[in-house]
Amino acid sequence: MTRLACPFCGPRELREFEFHKTGPAAGGQGEFERVYLRVADPQLSIEHWQHVGGCRAWLLVHRNPSSGLPLAVELLAGNAP
Amino acid sequence: MSTLPASARRYSAWSLLRARYAGPGYWRPLWSGRNLQPAYDVVIVGAGGHGLATAFHLVRDHGLRRVAVLEKRLVGYGNVGRNTTIVRSNYLLPENHYFYEDALRRWETLSRELNYNVMYSPRGVLDLALTNDDFPALARRGNALRLAGIDAELLDLPALERFAPELEPRRKRRFPIVGALLQRRGGTVRHDAVAWGYARAASALGVDIIEDCEVTGVRAAGGAATGVETTRGHVQAEQIVFATAGHTGTIGTMLETALPIETHLLQAMVSEPIKPLLNSVVVYVSPGHGETYICQSDRGGLVMGGHLDGFPSYTREGAWHRLEDVVRGALELFPRIGGVKILRHWAGTNDMTMDGSPIMDRLRYDNVFVNAGWCYGGFKAIPASGAAFAQFVATGTAPELIRPFRLSRFATGHLLDETGQGPFPVRL
Incomplete structure (x- = not known):
């Protein structure tokens, strides 16, 4: 995994x-x-992630930790697991 | 002290000389591939450092005869072959520093004990302070160690200059070096040799080391485990030990027990070989880049590592930005290595516990043991862990040394939180 797709900013580098x-x-x-x-x-x-180097939105991320691939990325609001 | 039976070939200067004239048939495999038996007294899952050391001590110290080590892939394929080879005992908390000091004392004599050169190199571990806040924290840690009778020296700049002139402590840097904490007996050990040495010694004592044999389940009856399911069929066991490093979380899932563990990646890298540059192990937290640790291998490569990638993963593919952080941290300390190329780069899966300290306890059944949660400290713990855990399994009572690492500490609040940062697996 080298990038994550922010629902607002699109695919961005993982460092963000x-x-x-x-x-x-x-x-x-x-x-x-x-x-x-x-x-x-x-x-x-x-998982909970934050786009700290971008729009600073809190994100709810579904990921496969064996392949590393994100399955779904959405806004966290009200969706805390 | 010799630990190998007379039948095993001992290594010595004489055996080397004899090998020179004996021809290619002289050298034998370090451990013998035996057949999997249907039943054992103890089945150990995972032929890494901890599993092999536990097997070795079970047979040598406690006289067990029927011991098997089952390995999914190859001996030493996991974290024992992926770490940065550093050994030290300079932990702040008494539970941790007494345990790791026991390990360090065993590292000092391990080559002789195994009759196998593990290349213990007490070149000194230096924790550098790059801010005025770091220095008192190092002083506190050093004082805690000295109170426990463990070697630690606080170095100001002139003392650091004498010990490690190659660091150029007075050089002008964005974050200048303030001082350092030195543990002289700390250093490095050849990691592969540890796996091979323990495998050879255990095999010579009659332990069955079975590679390419994955454990897929635990069979239980009447409130006790009776054996393990493997890709080579069912194996009966009186006792089962899991020493599966970064995959203990999935062992918990196999036993339907949630554990205070997440699996994260830790990266390491090695540069092309260069002439001798650095004569100690250097650890520091560079503001802005996070942690970096560097040592130079005997072959000349600069071995470097840093923080966790920061999110759960089993991929063993390190994140690029963390590699950049580590290299930037290294460049701030040693601007002159800017032209050196990275030769190899890899990642290992780490069992990160919620307080950053290991777990050595029973799991679900009275006869199932788990040796896990080593976070960053697994390699340097191997000899102490093997001896103490073997005693635990053989006698049923955990020795004093590992009793603080019980699983129930998370529920009772007796956490061993070295960095004092609360219940998070990502330790900064």
Whole structure:
């Protein structure tokens, strides 16, 4: 993965983006699970990114961590996993 | 102390001399390809440094006889062959520095213990301060180490100039060097030799090292694991040890247990060989470029690394901008290497835990053990980890040295957060 497609700015160099965190393990759990635990899925990672070097929008990114390829990039607003 | 059985061929000056005249048939494979047996006392998953060292100590120190190491690909193909070969014990937290000091003491004698030259080179690890804020932080870390009886020296500019004139400490730079923390016994170890040396010693003691054998599942009955499913069929095991480095998260998924681990990439690179330039390992955080660490290999290449790429990945393809950061950091310290070419560049998958410290504990079943979460510190931990983890598996009780690394610390709040930055896998 060398670029990410911002829904507002189009495909931009990866350096412009900052990874913030992955979505928590699925299920309605407590604070501990939410903060600390992750379910490793080699095919899908749901992540928060920010386009810090561009429009500064918060993004919800679906990515395949085995191929590195982004599957979907959309505005985070109201979509926090 | 010799650890190899009499049947194994010992290496010595005499054996080298004999090999000179004995012809090409003299050298034998370092470890023998044995057949997979249907049942073992201990099955270790992953023939990297930690897995092989654990197998070696299980047989040598605890007398277990039926031990197998199963490896998806080849011995030493994973992170033990992908790191930047640095060994040191200069951690701030007592739990970490006592553990890594145990490892460093073992590195000092490992070549003799394995009868295999791992090329331990105590050339000194220098942590540079490039800002006035960094220097007191290094002093604090050094004092914590000295209180624990571990060597650490705080160097001002004249002292640094004496120890490492090649750094030109007084040179005018955008971020001038303020001082450094030195650990003289720190240095480098030939990483491949560690995998080969442990594999040879373990094999000579009767451990079955099975390459090209991927573990795909764990079979359990009555609340205990009974064996593993592999691409070569079912293998019964009294105890199972996972030492799978950057893939422990997927082991958790296999055992339906969520772990406080994310898999991230860490890059490293080596330049074309150049004449001797740098006689120590140098680590620093360059404002604006992040962390860079550099040493010069015995072949002359500059080995460099830096921060994580910063997002979860299993690809082993490093992000370009991180490579740029590391190189820029290196150039700020050594402007004269500007014309040197990068020869190779690679990435390894790192188990990043939520506090940056390892996990050595049972996982889901009483007879399943996981040796994981090594973040950046896996290679330098190998000899201590192997000895302590073998004791844990053989006796059922974790030795004092590794008890702080239990999995439950995340729930109880006994975190080992070396950088004090909270529950994030990306450590800055």
